[in-house]
Amino acid sequence: EDKVVQSPLSLVVHEGDTVTLNCSYEVTNFRSLLWYKQEKKAPTFLFMLTSSGIEKKSGRLSSILDKKELFSILNITATQTGDSAVYLCAVASGAGSYQLTFGKGTKLSVIP
Amino acid sequence: GAGVSQTPSNKVTEKGKYVELRCDPISGHTALYWYRQSLGQGPEFLIYFQGTGAADDSGLPNDRFFAVRPEGSVSTLKIQRTERGDSAVYLCASSPQGRNYGYTFGSGTRLTVV
Numbered sequence: 001e002d003k004v005v006q007s008p009l010s011l012v013v014h015e016g017d018t019v020t021l022n023c024s025y026e027v028t029n030f031r032s033l034l035w036y037k038q039e040k041k042a043p044t045f046l047f048m049l050t051s052s053g054i055e056k057k058s059g060r061l062s063s064i065l066d067k068k069e070l071f072s073i074l075n076i077t078a079t080q081t082g083d084s085a086v087y088l089c090a091v092a093s094g095a096g097s098y099q100l101t102f103g104k105g106t107k108l109s110v111i112p
Numbered sequence: 113g114a115g116v117s118q119t120p121s122n123k124v125t126e127k128g129k130y131v132e133l134r135c136d137p138i139s140g141h142t143a144l145y146w147y148r149q150s151l152g153q154g155p156e157f158l159i160y161f162q163g164t165g166a167a168d169d170s171g172l173p174n175d176r177f178f179a180v181r182p183e184g185s186v187s188t189l190k191i192q193r194t195e196r197g198d199s200a201v202y203l204c205a206s207s208p209q210g211r212n213y214g215y216t217f218g219s220g221t222r223l224t225v226v
Contacts, residue, residue, distance in 0.1 A: 004154070034215075041201055041220040042116075043155070088154055098143065098207075099168065100215075102154025 002027040006089050006103035013110055017079050021106045023089030024071040033065055033072050034100065036088040043088055046074070079110045114138075116218035118204050124224045125194055133189040133221045137206030141216075144187050146179055147203040149220070155203055161187060194225045 003026045013019055025033065032050045036043035047056045049065035049072060056063050060079075065072045076083055086107050090100040117136040125131050137144050143162055147155035157171040164184045172178070176194075181187040191198055201220040 036217075041203070041222070042217045043203070044217070045215065090154070098145070098160055099157050099171075100147075100155075102156070104152065104154050 002091065002093055002101040004089055004091050004101050004103035006087075006106050008106060009104060010107040011109070013079055013108070015079060015081060015110055015112050017110075018075065018077045019079060019108065021074040021076075021087050021089075021108070022071065023073070023103055025089075025091045025101075026070065027091050027093040027101065029093050030067070031092040031094070034090045034092065035063055035072075035074050036090065038086040038088055038105065039084075046087075076108075079108075081110050081112060084108060084110045116204055116206050116216050118202075118218040118221050120221060121219065122222045122224075124226060127194060127196060127225055129194055131191050131194055131223065133191075133202050133223070135187045135189070135204030135206075135218060137185065137187070137204070138216055139185075141206035141208055142184070143207045143209055144181060145205045145207075145215070146187070146189050147205065147217075149201045149203055151200075158189070158202075191223075194223075196225045199223055199225045 005024050007022045032048050034048045035046040047063045052067040060077045063074045086105040088105045090102045119134045145160050146158040149155040159179050160168040161181045176192045179189045201222050203220045205215050205217045207215045
Protein backbone atom coordinates (compact mmCIF):
# COMPACT_ATOMS: atom_id res chain seq x y z
CA GLU A 1 0.00 0.00 0.00
CA ASP A 2 1.32 3.45 -0.93
CA LYS A 3 2.30 5.57 2.04
CA VAL A 4 3.14 9.26 2.49
CA VAL A 5 4.33 10.55 5.87
CA GLN A 6 4.70 14.22 6.71
CA SER A 7 6.50 15.80 9.63
CA PRO A 8 6.04 17.64 11.79
CA LEU A 9 2.26 17.39 12.04
CA SER A 10 2.09 20.92 13.39
CA LEU A 11 4.45 23.82 13.79
CA VAL A 12 4.19 27.29 15.33
CA VAL A 13 6.70 29.95 14.29
CA HIS A 14 7.09 33.71 14.47
CA GLU A 15 6.86 35.96 11.45
CA GLY A 16 10.20 36.17 9.67
CA ASP A 17 11.31 32.66 10.65
CA THR A 18 12.33 30.05 8.07
CA VAL A 19 10.60 26.67 8.16
CA THR A 20 11.27 23.29 6.60
CA LEU A 21 8.47 20.79 6.12
CA ASN A 22 9.26 17.15 5.45
CA CYS A 23 7.61 14.48 3.34
CA SER A 24 8.74 10.88 2.99
CA TYR A 25 7.08 8.27 0.83
CA GLU A 26 6.91 4.59 -0.01
CA VAL A 27 5.06 3.94 -3.23
CA THR A 28 5.22 1.52 -6.10
CA ASN A 29 5.85 3.02 -9.52
CA PHE A 30 6.51 6.61 -8.43
CA ARG A 31 5.61 9.28 -10.98
CA SER A 32 5.74 12.63 -9.22
CA LEU A 33 5.44 14.40 -5.89
CA LEU A 34 3.21 17.41 -5.35
CA TRP A 35 2.83 20.03 -2.64
CA TYR A 36 -0.46 21.78 -1.89
CA LYS A 37 -1.48 24.57 0.50
CA GLN A 38 -4.87 24.17 2.20
CA GLU A 39 -6.18 27.24 3.96
CA LYS A 40 -9.87 26.49 4.32
CA LYS A 41 -11.15 23.64 2.24
CA ALA A 42 -9.68 23.80 -1.28
CA PRO A 43 -6.07 22.62 -1.59
CA THR A 44 -4.17 24.93 -3.95
CA PHE A 45 -1.27 23.65 -6.02
CA LEU A 46 2.27 24.79 -5.14
CA PHE A 47 4.80 22.52 -6.85
CA MET A 48 5.19 19.30 -8.78
CA LEU A 49 8.55 17.50 -8.61
CA THR A 50 9.62 14.62 -10.80
CA SER A 51 13.41 14.76 -10.87
CA SER A 52 15.86 14.47 -8.01
CA GLY A 53 17.99 17.40 -6.99
CA ILE A 54 16.26 20.09 -9.05
CA GLU A 55 14.89 22.85 -6.85
CA LYS A 56 11.54 24.37 -7.68
CA LYS A 57 11.11 27.93 -6.45
CA SER A 58 8.23 30.37 -6.22
CA GLY A 59 8.86 33.54 -4.26
CA ARG A 60 9.68 32.61 -0.67
CA LEU A 61 8.75 28.95 -1.20
CA SER A 62 11.05 26.29 -2.58
CA SER A 63 11.03 22.52 -2.75
CA ILE A 64 13.36 19.71 -3.69
CA LEU A 65 13.01 15.98 -4.19
CA ASP A 66 15.41 13.14 -3.33
CA LYS A 67 14.30 10.01 -5.19
CA LYS A 68 17.08 7.90 -3.74
CA GLU A 69 16.17 8.61 -0.11
CA LEU A 70 12.44 8.93 -0.97
CA PHE A 71 11.72 12.31 0.52
CA SER A 72 11.01 15.91 -0.28
CA ILE A 73 11.25 19.14 1.67
CA LEU A 74 9.30 22.36 1.38
CA ASN A 75 11.07 25.49 2.59
CA ILE A 76 9.41 28.77 3.41
CA THR A 77 11.66 31.73 4.15
CA ALA A 78 10.70 35.00 5.89
CA THR A 79 7.34 33.53 6.93
CA GLN A 80 4.26 35.75 7.04
CA THR A 81 0.93 35.30 8.81
CA GLY A 82 -0.61 34.57 5.41
CA ASP A 83 1.51 31.42 5.20
CA SER A 84 -0.57 29.90 8.02
CA ALA A 85 -2.24 26.83 6.49
CA VAL A 86 -2.05 23.07 6.24
CA TYR A 87 0.62 21.99 3.75
CA LEU A 88 -0.16 18.71 2.03
CA CYS A 89 2.30 16.43 0.28
CA ALA A 90 0.96 13.98 -2.31
CA VAL A 91 2.50 11.34 -4.53
CA ALA A 92 1.26 10.21 -7.93
CA SER A 93 2.01 6.63 -8.75
CA GLY A 94 0.89 3.88 -11.07
CA ALA A 95 0.50 3.68 -14.80
CA GLY A 96 -2.07 6.42 -15.09
CA SER A 97 -0.43 8.75 -12.55
CA TYR A 98 -3.75 10.48 -11.96
CA GLN A 99 -4.40 9.13 -8.48
CA LEU A 100 -2.78 11.01 -5.62
CA THR A 101 -1.88 9.54 -2.23
CA PHE A 102 -1.76 12.32 0.35
CA GLY A 103 -0.01 12.63 3.67
CA LYS A 104 -1.86 13.95 6.72
CA GLY A 105 -0.41 17.40 6.25
CA THR A 106 1.62 19.81 8.36
CA LYS A 107 -0.36 22.55 10.08
CA LEU A 108 1.76 25.71 10.08
CA SER A 109 0.80 28.62 12.29
CA VAL A 110 2.73 31.88 11.86
CA ILE A 111 2.26 34.32 14.73
CA PRO A 112 3.08 38.03 14.52
CA GLY B 113 -16.57 28.45 -15.06
CA ALA B 114 -13.50 30.05 -13.55
CA GLY B 115 -12.98 27.35 -10.96
CA VAL B 116 -14.35 24.05 -9.73
CA SER B 117 -17.70 24.67 -8.07
CA GLN B 118 -19.17 22.34 -5.45
CA THR B 119 -22.64 22.50 -3.96
CA PRO B 120 -23.82 22.56 -1.30
CA SER B 121 -20.89 23.88 0.71
CA ASN B 122 -22.34 22.31 3.85
CA LYS B 123 -24.84 19.50 4.28
CA VAL B 124 -26.25 18.10 7.52
CA THR B 125 -28.28 14.92 7.20
CA GLU B 126 -29.71 12.30 9.47
CA LYS B 127 -28.25 8.82 9.63
CA GLY B 128 -29.89 6.57 7.06
CA LYS B 129 -30.80 9.34 4.62
CA TYR B 130 -29.70 9.70 1.00
CA VAL B 131 -27.54 12.63 -0.12
CA GLU B 132 -26.27 14.00 -3.41
CA LEU B 133 -23.20 16.19 -3.74
CA ARG B 134 -22.63 18.14 -6.93
CA CYS B 135 -19.42 19.13 -8.72
CA ASP B 136 -19.19 21.54 -11.65
CA PRO B 137 -15.65 21.27 -13.11
CA ILE B 138 -13.65 23.85 -15.02
CA SER B 139 -15.05 24.17 -18.54
CA GLY B 140 -13.18 21.95 -20.96
CA HIS B 141 -11.58 19.74 -18.30
CA THR B 142 -12.16 16.14 -19.33
CA ALA B 143 -10.87 14.53 -16.14
CA LEU B 144 -12.79 14.77 -12.87
CA TYR B 145 -11.88 13.31 -9.47
CA TRP B 146 -13.62 12.89 -6.13
CA TYR B 147 -11.67 12.75 -2.87
CA ARG B 148 -12.80 12.51 0.75
CA GLN B 149 -11.00 14.26 3.61
CA SER B 150 -11.73 13.25 7.19
CA LEU B 151 -10.74 15.48 10.08
CA GLY B 152 -6.98 15.57 10.58
CA GLN B 153 -6.30 13.46 7.50
CA GLY B 154 -5.20 14.10 3.96
CA PRO B 155 -7.65 13.68 1.08
CA GLU B 156 -8.31 10.08 0.02
CA PHE B 157 -9.08 9.11 -3.56
CA LEU B 158 -12.61 7.92 -4.32
CA ILE B 159 -13.21 7.90 -8.09
CA TYR B 160 -11.85 9.26 -11.38
CA PHE B 161 -13.85 10.08 -14.50
CA GLN B 162 -12.41 10.55 -17.97
CA GLY B 163 -15.28 12.04 -19.95
CA THR B 164 -18.54 10.35 -19.04
CA GLY B 165 -17.13 7.07 -17.81
CA ALA B 166 -15.70 6.13 -14.45
CA ALA B 167 -12.15 5.11 -15.37
CA ASP B 168 -11.28 4.10 -11.82
CA ASP B 169 -13.73 3.71 -8.92
CA SER B 170 -11.40 1.66 -6.75
CA GLY B 171 -11.51 4.21 -3.91
CA LEU B 172 -15.25 4.06 -3.28
CA PRO B 173 -15.53 2.55 0.21
CA ASN B 174 -18.61 0.38 -0.40
CA ASP B 175 -21.70 0.04 -2.57
CA ARG B 176 -23.53 2.84 -0.73
CA PHE B 177 -21.37 5.26 -2.70
CA PHE B 178 -21.97 5.94 -6.36
CA ALA B 179 -21.00 8.73 -8.76
CA VAL B 180 -22.16 9.75 -12.21
CA ARG B 181 -21.11 12.20 -14.89
CA PRO B 182 -23.71 11.68 -17.61
CA GLU B 183 -22.70 14.44 -20.03
CA GLY B 184 -19.01 14.56 -19.30
CA SER B 185 -19.23 17.78 -17.32
CA VAL B 186 -21.13 18.03 -14.02
CA SER B 187 -20.73 15.09 -11.66
CA THR B 188 -22.87 13.96 -8.75
CA LEU B 189 -21.64 11.85 -5.86
CA LYS B 190 -24.49 9.90 -4.31
CA ILE B 191 -24.43 8.32 -0.86
CA GLN B 192 -27.21 5.99 0.24
CA ARG B 193 -28.15 5.07 3.82
CA THR B 194 -25.64 7.55 5.25
CA GLU B 195 -23.67 6.60 8.36
CA ARG B 196 -21.95 8.82 10.92
CA GLY B 197 -18.60 7.61 9.58
CA ASP B 198 -19.41 9.22 6.23
CA SER B 199 -18.98 12.65 7.83
CA ALA B 200 -16.10 14.38 6.03
CA VAL B 201 -15.28 17.04 3.47
CA TYR B 202 -15.87 15.74 -0.04
CA LEU B 203 -13.52 17.39 -2.52
CA CYS B 204 -13.87 17.43 -6.28
CA ALA B 205 -11.04 18.26 -8.67
CA SER B 206 -10.71 18.53 -12.42
CA SER B 207 -7.83 18.62 -14.89
CA PRO B 208 -7.42 19.06 -18.64
CA GLN B 209 -6.61 15.37 -19.02
CA GLY B 210 -6.07 12.33 -16.87
CA ARG B 211 -2.83 13.43 -15.31
CA ASN B 212 -2.06 14.95 -11.95
CA TYR B 213 -0.69 18.20 -13.26
CA GLY B 214 -3.27 20.90 -13.71
CA TYR B 215 -5.39 19.41 -10.92
CA THR B 216 -7.69 22.15 -9.54
CA PHE B 217 -9.71 21.42 -6.41
CA GLY B 218 -13.07 22.85 -5.49
CA SER B 219 -13.84 24.16 -2.01
CA GLY B 220 -15.57 20.95 -1.06
CA THR B 221 -18.80 19.94 0.59
CA ARG B 222 -18.70 19.40 4.34
CA LEU B 223 -21.06 16.51 5.06
CA THR B 224 -22.19 15.94 8.62
CA VAL B 225 -24.28 12.87 9.42
CA VAL B 226 -26.09 13.13 12.75
